[in-house]
Amino acid sequence: MTFVTLAGLQLQAYDYTKHHTMEEISGFMEQMEKNHPDVVSSVMYGTTYEKRHITLLKIGLNSTVPKKAIWMNCAIHGSEWISPAFCQYFVKEMEVGLAAAKTIKAVHGMDYTVGAASEVLWLRIKAKPSEAKAHRPDAGLERFAEVLSGLDYNAEVAVNRVGAFGSANPGQISVWMEQMEMDHPDVVSSMIYGTTYEKRNITLLKIGLSSTLPKKAIWMDCGIHAREWIAPAFCQYFVKEILGSYKTDPKMNELFKNLDFYITPVLNMDGYIYSWIDNTTRLWRKSRSPGTDGCTCFGTDLNRNFYANWGMVGISRNCCSEVYNGQSPLSESEAVAVTDFLSANRDQLLCFLTIHSYGQLILVPYGHPNISAPNYNELMEVGLAAAKAIKAVHGMDYTVGTSPDVLYANSGSSRDFARLIGIPFSFTFELRDKGDLGFKLPEDQIQPTCEEAYQGAMSIITYVHDKTFTSAAFTVTATLWTTLTAAWLSSTTLLRTAAPAHSGSGALRRMRSGRSRWWPRVGSVRVRRRKGDQSGEPARRFGGQRGFGGWWTVGEEREALRFAPARPRSL
Numbered sequence: 001m002t003f004v005t006l007a008g009l010q011l012q013a014y015d016y017t018k019h020h021t022m023e024e025i026s027g028f029m030e031q032m033e034k035n036h037p038d039v040v041s042s043v044m045y046g047t048t049y050e051k052r053h054i055t056l057l058k059i060g061l062n063s064t065v066p067k068k069a070i071w072m073n074c075a076i077h078g079s080e081w082i083s084p085a086f087c088q089y090f091v092k093e094m095e096v097g098l099a100a101a102k103t104i105k106a107v108h109g110m111d112y113t114v115g116a117a118s119e120v121l122w123l124r125i126k127a128k129p130s131e132a133k134a135h136r137p138d139a140g141l142e143r144f145a146e147v148l149s150g151l152d153y154n155a156e157v158a159v160n161r162v163g164a165f166g167s168a169n170p171g172q173i174s175v176w177m178e179q180m181e182m183d184h185p186d187v188v189s190s191m192i193y194g195t196t197y198e199k200r201n202i203t204l205l206k207i208g209l210s211s212t213l214p215k216k217a218i219w220m221d222c223g224i225h226a227r228e229w230i231a232p233a234f235c236q237y238f239v240k241e242i243l244g245s246y247k248t249d250p251k252m253n254e255l256f257k258n259l260d261f262y263i264t265p266v267l268n269m270d271g272y273i274y275s276w277i278d279n280t281t282r283l284w285r286k287s288r289s290p291g292t293d294g295c296t297c298f299g300t301d302l303n304r305n306f307y308a309n310w311g312m313v314g315i316s317r318n319c320c321s322e323v324y325n326g327q328s329p330l331s332e333s334e335a336v337a338v339t340d341f342l343s344a345n346r347d348q349l350l351c352f353l354t355i356h357s358y359g360q361l362i363l364v365p366y367g368h369p370n371i372s373a374p375n376y377n378e379l380m381e382v383g384l385a386a387a388k389a390i391k392a393v394h395g396m397d398y399t400v401g402t403s404p405d406v407l408y409a410n411s412g413s414s415r416d417f418a419r420l421i422g423i424p425f426s427f428t429f430e431l432r433d434k435g436d437l438g439f440k441l442p443e444d445q446i447q448p449t450c451e452e453a454y455q456g457a458m459s460i461i462t463y464v465h466d467k468t469f470t471s472a473a474f475t476v477t478a479t480l481w482t483t484l485t486a487a488w489l490s491s492t493t494l495l496r497t498a499a500p501a502h503s504g505s506g507a508l509r510r511m512r513s514g515r516s517r518w519w520p521r522v523g524s525v526r527v528r529r530r531k532g533d534q535s536g537e538p539a540r541r542f543g544g545q546r547g548f549g550g551w552w553t554v555g556e557e558r559e560a561l562r563f564a565p566a567r568p569r570s571l
Contacts, residue, residue, distance in 0.1 A: 042055050177265065198270045200273075216258065220235060234450050242256075353457060357441065361399050
């Protein structure tokens with residue numbers, strides 16, 4: 001099927017001369033609602049025995065007073081295929097008649113006037129004050145697009161293909177999630193685990209075979225930055241692939257038995273919806289919360305708002321900046337939702353994957369240039385293997401490293417927070433491309449981008465799974481590490497060690513009480529010296545800049561977080 005895009009919206013060339021499957025009819029209904037948001041809305045008013053939604057289209061102009069209505073239903077008998085064909089034809093004919101308040105003569109091959117009615121029918125094509133006329137030729141909508149492109153309209157005309165894997169608007173993604181749960185009730189369920197600033201639900205899909213025993217899990221989120229449309233497309237592709245293979249692929253079936261997948265297709269729902277409004281909002285990045293302290297700008301960079309080195313590097317205190325890190329750690333409800341879920345399930349979670357664009361990168365913790373994860377070498381090996389798997393698909397090169405090494409320093413990211421609380425494998429994927437097209441990656445690159453990134457993600461997931469479920473030594477070590485960490489976190493008195501002051505170990509820390517207490521490194525962070533740094537200095541002053549005070553080693557972030565920060569001042 002073909003459709004024409006007018007000012008970013010779509011007029012579908014739907015073949016009304018053929019019978020259509022239920023999936024195609026559902027797509028037709030979604031397209032009508034998308035094409036005519038001023039006059040068309042859908043209402044789910046029941047479910048079938050097999051738990052499919054019963055949905056109607058409500059069509060009409062808005063009114064401030066109660067209106068009368070006409071009811072029409074088709075296909076109460078499954079075998080009567082001509083019946084739904086008529087309902088679709090009827091709606092199609094109404095596309096021409098919806099704006100009956102103004103005259104539109106829609107006789108095939110005849111001229112017709114595009115006036116005020118176009119505000120409803122053709123979805124806000126802005127004609128110049130002089131009356132314009134368009135010819136609707138026999139060749140169909142593709143020829144119609146050519147005619148329109150020659151008129152004096154402020155409208156972008158493009159021809160695209162429906163059915164190819166492409167970017168989906170927020171409403172389509174929500175419907176798709178419901179469909180996945182309905183189509184695969186034995187392995188898919190949904191969970192609302194938070195709300196956005198604008199009170200939209202933050203929902204994940206939990207995917208895996210049922211088990212009577214506790215299972216380990218994989219986390220994946222997409223769309224934390226609104227303008228990175230390729231990310232939600234990848235989450236949908238990933239779900240499609242694993243659901244399509246777990247019954248036939250023995251390895252995927254094994255993963256489904258041992259692991260649950262927690263997948264959030266769009267984390268920043270408010271920002272993502274805002275980015276779909278028009279070309280002026282397409283590159284919106286942040287959340288949609290309002291500024292504070294007199295700032296008139298909106299939004300916080302959600303990937304700078306987590307409680308992991310918050311406010312230290314790669315941020316701005318200017319609320320109009322794209323990397324504004326928020327009024328305080330976890331000031332954004334979206335970051336709180338992820339934090340609470342990860343914290344509650346950290347013993348279950350083996351791997352954290354957050355999907356972004358662009359740059360063709362696989363990033364490992366941490367975003368601070370002086371801190372690296374205790375399993376940094378292993379993270380690099382796993383990341384490099386994923387990059388190799390990606391390259392094998394379409395020849396694309398992905399660079400692997402910490403953000404300071406291959407991109408830029410940053411703090412307050414979800415990736416760093418996941419590793420900080422003990423999730424052993426934490427990665428950021430920055431998908432295509434390397435900057436030529438950037439956030440506006442064309443739809444013809446969505447499919448290959450998802451294909452290669454899928455292999456990279458599966459390389460990591462397979463490694464994590466096999467290490468966990470085939471290595472008894474790893475299981476014992478992980479259990480011991482978790483136990484020791486939990487004991488340390490719950491302890492209010494730490495044992496002194498005999499380590500001398502300034503011994504050169506980046507794992508030492510002096511408490512802000514002023515007494516000389518030196519502690520060995522514990523937890524999930526360690527200091528990494530910059531190249532050329534021979535000072536051996538284990539601590540630095542961190543007082544006043546963000547409301548904290550005292551001396552502490554950069555590596556001992558977990559210990560630093562034991563102190564509740566004062567409200568940060570604007571810098």
